Amino acid sequence: MNYIREFFYLRKSDRKVILTLLCVIVTALCVIFLTGGDGESNELTPADTLPAKRDYRDSTRRQTYREHTKTVYVRTKVVYRDTTYRRGKALNEAEYDSVKAHYQMKIKPGEHVVLNTADTTVLKTVPGIGPYYARKVMEYGERLGGYVCVDQLDEIEGFPLDAKNYLVIEGASPRLLNVNTLSLNELRRHPYINFYQAKAITDYRRLHGPLHSLNDLRLSKDFPPEAIKRLEPYIEF
Numbered sequence: 001m002n003y004i005r006e007f008f009y010l011r012k013s014d015r016k017v018i019l020t021l022l023c024v025i026v027t028a029l030c031v032i033f034l035t036g037g038d039g040e041s042n043e044l045t046p047a048d049t050l051p052a053k054r055d056y057r058d059s060t061r062r063q064t065y066r067e068h069t070k071t072v073y074v075r076t077k078v079v080y081r082d083t084t085y086r087r088g089k090a091l092n093e094a095e096y097d098s099v100k101a102h103y104q105m106k107i108k109p110g111e112h113v114v115l116n117t118a119d120t121t122v123l124k125t126v127p128g129i130g131p132y133y134a135r136k137v138m139e140y141g142e143r144l145g146g147y148v149c150v151d152q153l154d155e156i157e158g159f160p161l162d163a164k165n166y167l168v169i170e171g172a173s174p175r176l177l178n179v180n181t182l183s184l185n186e187l188r189r190h191p192y193i194n195f196y197q198a199k200a201i202t203d204y205r206r207l208h209g210p211l212h213s214l215n216d217l218r219l220s221k222d223f224p225p226e227a228i229k230r231l232e233p234y235i236e237f
Contacts, residue, residue: 093132094158112168115147126167128160143191145175148233155191176236180210192231196222211237 106127107113113126115137123134136156141147150164177190179201187198200220204211214232217223 107166112166114170115167126163128163133159145234146172148172148174174234177234178236180205180237
């Protein structure tokens with residue numbers, strides 16, 4: 001009450017200033033109370049009644065990533081679609097080679113390729129032979145020292161038998177192995193000589209001297225008649 005009594009003892013101009021300040025403060029408090037304290041209107045605008053726009057950037061990134069990974073998968077796994085094969089079946093290298101060979105430019109029946117002089121490009125013109133088997137034929141021929149018979153291609157796993165009808169041997173001159181001078185490791189590199197056969201050769205040389213014929217090994221259990229016959233074209237003394 002003393003404050004009120006003292007208020008009336010103030011000069012008239014001072015009382016006006018104080019009252020004006022009180023009105024301003026009360027007005028400000030009312031505005032804050034009515035607007036919720038954030039200074040924004042509670043009235044709904046047309047934008048508030050519409051659903052929020054969806055941000056498609058994340059979903060677009062996910063879709064792009066899925067398409068990218070799918071592309072990488074297809075590129076690293078050979079897939080061939082044809083009535084001959086189950087749709088979408090993943091082919092191994094030999095199967096893909098056979099399919100690709102079917103659609104390449106091939107020689108016609110009655111035409112032939114000389115086996116020992118053909119390179120991979122020429123071999124791929126043979127029906128049934130594509131890049132995979134062309135490479136296998138060249139690699140095996142190098143290990144043998146040259147082919148002496150077309151039937152030796154049967155020793156390549158999965159080789160298409162019909163392809164042999166287009167291949168011939170002319171003037172075979174295989175690389176020869178001197179069984180009296182080569183070491184055990186050098187002998188066993190040939191596809192027709194395994195470790196035990198190479199050891200039988202070196203043991204014979206050590207015990208009996210140089211070989212004069214493969215028939216010298218006929219008493220060895222490691223050299224049955226068919227092994228001697230198969231090896232004869234590649235041996236020299």
